[in-house]
Amino acid sequence: MIYRTDTYWEDRYNQEGIKTPVSKNVHPQDKYDEKIGNDCKIINDSLEPLFKATSVDLAIDCGCGCGRLTPVLFRYGKKIKGFDISPKAISLADGFVGYFSKPVEFICSPLTSIPLEDGISGLSLSWTVLQHISDPDEWKKAIDEIQRVVKVNGVILTYDNVEWNLNRMKNPEVKVPEHMSIKSANDYLFAFDRCDCLHQKMYNKHVLTVLRKVK
Numbered sequence: 019m020i021y022r023t024d025t026y027w028e029d030r031y032n033q034e035g036i037k038t039p040v041s042k043n044v045h046p047q048d049k050y051d052e053k054i055g056n057d058c059k060i061i062n063d064s065l066e067p068l069f070k071a072t073s074v075d076l077a078i079d080c081g082c083g084c085g086r087l088t089p090v091l092f093r094y095g096k097k098i099k100g101f102d103i104s105p106k107a108i109s110l111a112d113g114f115v116g117y118f119s120k121p122v123e124f125i126c127s128p129l130t131s132i133p134l135e136d137g138i139s140g141l142s143l144s145w146t147v148l149q150h151i152s153d154p155d156e157w158k159k160a161i162d163e164i165q166r167v168v169k170v171n172g173v174i175l176t177y178d179n180v181e182w183n184l185n186r187m188k189n190p191e192v193k194v195p196e197h198m199s200i201k202s203a204n205d206y207l208f209a210f211d212r213c214d215c216l217h218q219k220m221y222n223k224h225v226l227t228v229l230r231k232v233k
């Protein structure tokens with residue numbers, strides 16, 4: 019069996035539920051809440067200086083999972099859309115919509131074909147998502163889709179593990195070589211070829227990359 023994002027994530031959300039995106043040692047509620055706070059702080063530290071008091075019409079959460087971090091976009095977008103390949107994750111995310119203070123829509127879709135028109139979003143977030151797209155062509159296609167739906171001058175934020183050869187597959191029958199291993203932070207700078215890099219910063223094994231679309 020080959021690692022496939024469509025089945026792997028669906029299975030995990032069905033088994034582990036809403037806390038699937040974080041490792042099991044962070045599942046206790048206090049640790050889970052603290053992790054969300056830490057992740058949001060990294061995002062806000064990067065985005066607040068760029069947006070100050072302004073907001074965009076549409077901010078998107080690409081690979082939103084169950085909407086764990088989607089609310090961080092409320093202060094940057096008038097409307098929010100989240101996309102994820104897992105129907106189960108989207109159904110869990112939908113459970114929050116009634117509690118949100120902003121219009122949010124969660125849509126089940128692979129990032130290789132985001133159901134949005136060109137240049138419609140002023141801000142895209144993808145948090146530990148691209149690192150999980152194992153096929154290099156699919157990985158680049160997802161990046162090109164994000165670049166397509168973000169408008170010129172829009173901002174793209176990605177955060178991914180770059181040092182760790184992801185080895186989540188405990189089943190020995192599952193082969194992992196197909197799993198994408200991003201070798202360096204520079205991979206993102208080359209792949210986001212319609213963007214300028216605003217800044218890049220390492221957080222332990224992860225790289226945060228903030229880009230502005232220029233063409």
Ligand SMILES: C[S@@+](CC[C@H](N)C(=O)[O-])C[C@H]1O[C@@H](n2cnc3c(N)ncnc32)[C@H](O)[C@@H]1O
Pocket residue numbers: 023027028038039040080081082083084085086087101102103104107127128129130144145146147150151160
């Ligand atoms: C580690 S989780 C992160 C979820 C969310 N960003 C968060 O931080 O809570 C990775 C997510 O990427 C989604 N994903 C993986 N490959 C995808 C693809 N090709 N298209 C859309 N979503 C994908 C998975 O379903 C999963 O929800």
